[in-house]
Amino acid sequence: MTSEPRLSPRLIVPDPDRASAFYQAALGAEQVFSAPRGDDGRPSVIGLRAGGASFRVSPAVPSWGWRSPDDLGGPAVLLEIEVDDPDAAGERMVAHGAEVVVPIEDRPYGKRSGRVRDPFGHLWIITGEPR
Incomplete structure (x- = not known):
């Protein structure tokens, strides 16, 4: 059986419930x-979907190397x-x-973009079409 690989980033955070609420x-x-x-x-993992992208959040567990x-x-x-609207997305995150x-x-380079740090320390590039 063959299938396409799927990449689901897992963000390591101090509090998965709080992180899930933030991303929602x-x-x-x-x-x-x-x-x-x-x-x-x-929870050891919470799965999230934003548009067509899936990602997960898990708690930091230093003994497992999860930092x-x-x-x-x-x-x-x-x-x-x-x-579609990087400004609105950035404003919501802030x-x-x-x-x-x-x-x-x-x-x-032909995009409208910037970068924010979420409350858990992860850096996000927010990008879209220029104005």
């Missing part, structure tokens, strides 16, 4: 599943999301606790 409010993501809660009361950006001193990956790192504006 800020990106319009839909929570599609949540694993049973462990002894610490946190959040705060544990690492910054993120190891940039997440890029392409949307309204829910993200901070602007690079303002969203028209870029010389």
